[in-house]
Amino acid sequence: MKLDYLKEWFERNIEREGTFEIGAGIPPTPSAVAPVSSQNVELLDTRIAFGQFVALWRRNKGWNAERLASAAGIDPEEVLQIEYDPHALPEPDAVYKLAKVFELSPRPLLELAGLVVGRTPHLREEAIRFAARSESIKALTETERQAFEAFVATLAELKD
Amino acid sequence: MTESKIYLRDGRTKALVEASLFDEATSDHLALWDRDWVPAMQAFCAGKSLSEKPEDSHWDWRRKSRAATGLLGYHTLAIVCADDLQGLMMANDISSARLPQQFGKPLIYVDFLATAPWNRPQIQDPPRYRGVGQVFLLAAIELSMSVGFKGRVGLHSLPDAEAFYENKCGFTRLGSDSSHQGLIYFEITDKQADAFRQRN
Numbered sequence: 001m002k003l004d005y006l007k008e009w010f011e012r013n014i015e016r017e018g019t020f021e022i023g024a025g026i027p028p029t030p031s032a033v034a035p036v037s038s039q040n041v042e043l044l045d046t047r048i049a050f051g052q053f054v055a056l057w058r059r060n061k062g063w064n065a066e067r068l069a070s071a072a073g074i075d076p077e078e079v080l081q082i083e084y085d086p087h088a089l090p091e092p093d094a095v096y097k098l099a100k101v102f103e104l105s106p107r108p109l110l111e112l113a114g115l116v117v118g119r120t121p122h123l124r125e126e127a128i129r130f131a132a133r134s135e136s137i138k139a140l141t142e143t144e145r146q147a148f149e150a151f152v153a154t155l156a157e158l159k160d
Numbered sequence: 161m162t163e164s165k166i167y168l169r170d171g172r173t174k175a176l177v178e179a180s181l182f183d184e185a186t187s188d189h190l191a192l193w194d195r196d197w198v199p200a201m202q203a204f205c206a207g208k209s210l211s212e213k214p215e216d217s218h219w220d221w222r223r224k225s226r227a228a229t230g231l232l233g234y235h236t237l238a239i240v241c242a243d244d245l246q247g248l249m250m251a252n253d254i255s256s257a258r259l260p261q262q263f264g265k266p267l268i269y270v271d272f273l274a275t276a277p278w279n280r281p282q283i284q285d286p287p288r289y290r291g292v293g294q295v296f297l298l299a300a301i302e303l304s305m306s307v308g309f310k311g312r313v314g315l316h317s318l319p320d321a322e323a324f325y326e327n328k329c330g331f332t333r334l335g336s337d338s339s340h341q342g343l344i345y346f347e348i349t350d351k352q353a354d355a356f357r358q359r360n
Binding site: 001002003004005007010011012013014015016017018019020021022023024025026066075076077091 | 176183214215280293306
């Protein structure tokens with residue numbers, strides 16, 4: 001493919017950009033494109049546990065997602081995706097880096113994330129048990145309550 | 161790999177300067193991305209919250225390029241000026257149109273398009289060069305022509321560029337797409353593409 005345009009075309013048209021910040025594209029939301037199968041359902045169970053584990057690990061340290069991302073050298077978006085979207089397939093590289101921060105062997109984490117075939121006995125059952133027990137039943141902290149109320153207020157302001 | 165002569169506008173002198181469009185982003189281009197683009201973006205993002213950072217600040221073009229390497233139907237394009245990388249675009253020719261008047265027909269879909277940090281008025285004033293976005297859209301239309309798609313192009317706009325595609329480039333707005341994090345999807349028909357190529 002070759003562009004063969006006179007200088008005048010650029011002279012006439014570049015000004016149209018003005019001060020716009022021009023960009024396009026974003027990866028499709030994984031949950032929107034992932035086919036549903038019984039194997040996927042099993043993966044969802046372990047990924048929910050993986051996401052909760054990552055969230056609890058950092059909360060136990062008092063870290064926010066950005067701080068964990070920074071320590072691991074990955075995008076904050078990847079941390080949030082792991083914690084909140086069990087449909088998303090994490091990057092193996094990100095799981096290795098998180099395992100290093102957690103000072104754990106990457107193998108079981110890769111299994112939980114569905115990146116390698118499961119071979120650890122009872123890992124899925126343990127993961128489900130962990131996920132079921134680790135869901136917080138504690139009342140919101142003052143900071144969480146303020147954030148929650150601010151978000152509710154924002155939602156209430158939005159019109160259809 | 162084909163190199164085309166194009167022009168960008170120098171943000172400081174306002175003069176048109178010669179630049180090159182490559183229809184294949186090479187390892188040399190990605191090395192420039194690593195060397196200059198990444199540190200510039202990191203410097204701008206330092207200390208900013210997620211919502212204050214540019215929407216593409218976390219894009220890893222090496223990973224994107226690696227994923228597309230060897231795949232039929234995927235194209236990575238680069239713009240270089242004064243030995244510096246000025247923009248990168250990835251597009252594919254395996255997508256279909258959504259507009260009713262061309263529904264189901266093949267088009268060029270722009271997967272990703274970004275200009276270098278120093279070419280963005282929000283990051284650097286004045287920006288080093290303007291015109292990168294225009295040239296990439298022209299390239300997407302020409303790519304569409306070259307593979308027999310008559311200029312049809314589709315893309316999901318980043319929020320800051322919506323008015324540009326709709327009002328300045330003649331794209332048709334098809335609305336928010338929940339499968340792409342709510343981004344607005346735009347499409348250009350063969351006639352709109354023709355007008356874009358010939359406009360005065």
